[in-house]
Amino acid sequence: MQDRVWDVVVIGGGNAALVSAMSARDEGAQVLVLERSDRLFRGGNSRHTRNIRCVHGDGSDWNTGAYAQEELWKDLCSVGTGPSNPELAMLTVEASRSVPDWMVAHGARFQRPLAGTLHLGRTNTFFLGGGKALLNSYYRTAEARGIHVLYEARVTELEFQGTRCVALRVDRADGEQVIKARSFVMASGGFEANIDWLRRYWGDAALNYLIRGPRTNDGTVLAALLASGAATAGDERGFHSVAVDARSPRFDGGIATRVDSIPFGVVLNNRAERFYDEGEDIWPKRYAIWGRNIAMQPDQIAYAFWDSQVQGRFLPPMYGSFSAPTIAGVADQLGIDGTAAEATITAFNRCVSPDARERVDPAGLDGVSAAATPPKSNWALPIDTAPFYGIPLRPGITFTYLGVKVDASARVQRADGAPFDNVFAAGEIMSGNILSTGYMAGFGMTIGTVWGRIAGRKAARNGRD
Ligand SMILES: Cc1cc2nc3c(=O)[nH]c(=O)nc-3n(C[C@H](O)[C@H](O)[C@H](O)COP(=O)(O)OP(=O)(O)OC[C@H]3O[C@@H](n4cnc5c(N)ncnc54)[C@H](O)[C@@H]3O)c2cc1C
Structure with missing residues (x-):
């Protein structure tokens, strides 16, 4: 593991990470996924989810009616103060149309809408068995397609030479490992489980927050990126x-x-x-x-x-x-x-x-x-x-919005204006590019899937195109 230089290393084990990994593999890349959690609790916040919000036409078995692009866009603009980057938000909405078919091609199964208090049967598509089942299917597909997954692998540091990430330091039960790759996808979620980080913006009030997802989303990778010069996107006090x-x-x-x-x-x-x-x-x-x-x-x-x-x-x-x-x-x-x-x-x-x-x-x-x-x-x-x-x-607290700034290729931008050569991001770690203050149910998985596809593809092709 230590001597190998992977084509693409993906940090994280939730929806954005798995989508990135499978997309990179679809491009022929040799891919390694580093998930901090153990196998049983793999999947981050994504394993708690139930549905995804995508543009779709009429006549699907999985929704009670059509959901046009204009309507999704209008809905996105009406939550909070609207999208933070309208260009990237529109890209997300447009690309959502092809997401359900892509998901099915990579192992996802859907079910008829669930009744409940949020009334999402028309706009949102529900995963058969919920997010845990979706993630299990994705892991099965990923492993069957030759993607390597390392569990209980906590990335602690990123090593840069100029604008290029050359290696990661990974904490494992048997000691530290150094992992190298041509390109990296950061899909390690937000920092909602890091109470001290929340306290910076919320003071001691944060001591009284309950975190709906796992302890593993403590923002270690986000902090390392910011310390290495990444530009930020999203409100530092923003959270769902x-x-x-x-x-x-x-x-x-x-x-x-x-x-x-x-x-x-x-x-x-x-x-x-x-x-x-x-x-x-x-x-x-x-x-x-x-x-x-x-x-x-x-x-x-x-x-x-x-x-x-x-x-x-x-x-x-x-x-x-x-x-x-x-x-x-x-x-x-x-x-x-x-x-x-x-x-x-x-x-x-x-x-x-x-x-x-x-x-x-x-x-x-x-x-x-x-x-x-x-x-x-x-x-x-x-x-x-x-x-x-x-x-x-x-x-x-469901997840935080403050993340790294990306361009339309999911490439992480630097505060000094020069992008990183080989660092891409997907999911919550970059959701602040899309969401400002509000949220629409089901759109977290849309962001992770749309941007995971872009990040994985671009990371695999990086230096090749
Ligand atoms: C209770 C609940 C219900 C939700 N329901 C929905 C829903 O129905 N629909 C919807 O769209 N959204 C829903 N969301 C939001 C949704 O979960 C997120 O938007 C989405 O899962 C984010 O995906 P992600 O891959 O970016 O992050 P996550 O799924 O959180 O994955 C982050 C991954 O990174 C790993 N990681 C973290 N730090 C490190 C590190 N240092 N080294 C290695 N790995 C690391 C974690 O272990 C985890 O596997 C819900 C959230 C919660 C908490």
């Missing part, structure tokens, strides 16, 4: 985050810890105050702002409350909920002031329209609002029917 059950594990809780009760009730902070419109828009467009909403609250904790009228209308919370005959009883169990919680919710109930129960329609924006402070713009029912329910919430 959702409300998760505060009882979830610190790392790797995955998809099941997300809490979807928010539009059906109210959310209080630890001063028993409401702080954000729980019914601002349909849940698929708002679920991803609630992690940040909670991150901005004292002690980064919040509490969802609802009552028996709406119980059962959303996915059941993973660890169950607290319940009591009174709101104060629920609040006591959650550890906040019961009298204050009761007063806030009683005041909220007074702002709800008298005919709310007749007009409410959870299937769409119903305009059934409460003129409270802050307002609740839709689905505002009084919370007045025992038993009452509650759950503690924390920010659940």
